[in-house]
Amino acid sequence: MVTVKLTAEQTRGAMGMTHFAAKLGERSPSHIHTLEDEIFMIGSGGVRATVGDRTELLEGGSVLFLPRGIPHSYLVESETADLYVLTCPGGFERFFLDGGYPVHMGAAAPVGDRWSVERTQEVAEKLGLGIIWGS
Structure with missing residues (x-):
C-alpha cells in the first residue's frame, strides 16, 4: 500500500x-x-x-540517494517493510494518485485488474513521467 504524504502542490513543486x-x-x-x-x-x-552497478541491502534507518539518469530497482526482502520515498522536484507522486486503487472503506480494484510490472509501465507512460524502462 502506498500513501502520498506530500504533493508537488503542497511544496510549491519542490518535492x-x-x-x-x-x-x-x-x-x-x-x-x-x-x-x-x-x-x-x-x-x-x-x-x-x-x-547503477551497486546493490545493497537497506535496513531500518538506512537512507539512499538515487540520482536521476541512473538505472535503479528495488526488492523487498523482509516479510514487511516501511519505505519512504522523497522525489525532487515533486510530481512523481501523481503516479500513485492517478494510477493506484483507493483503499478506503468499500473500495476495490476493478474486477480482473491487478497491479503488475506491465501496468506500472503503462500508467507511467500515460502520465508522461519521463521514465525509461529496463535500463
Whole structure:
C-alpha cells in the first residue's frame, strides 16, 4: 500500500513524498527517472536496492540517494517493510494518485485488474513521467 504524504502542490513543486507499507517480494523493475532525483528512507524491514552497478541491502534507518539518469530497482526482502520515498522536484507522486486503487472503506480494484510490472509501465507512460524502462 502506498500513501502520498506530500504533493508537488503542497511544496510549491519542490518535492513529493510517498510511504510504502510493503510486503515480501514487492519490487520495481529497473528504470531511470529523467525528471527527478529520489531518496529512499527505510523505516523498518529490508529492501535490496540496485543503483547503477551497486546493490545493497537497506535496513531500518538506512537512507539512499538515487540520482536521476541512473538505472535503479528495488526488492523487498523482509516479510514487511516501511519505505519512504522523497522525489525532487515533486510530481512523481501523481503516479500513485492517478494510477493506484483507493483503499478506503468499500473500495476495490476493478474486477480482473491487478497491479503488475506491465501496468506500472503503462500508467507511467500515460502520465508522461519521463521514465525509461529496463535500463
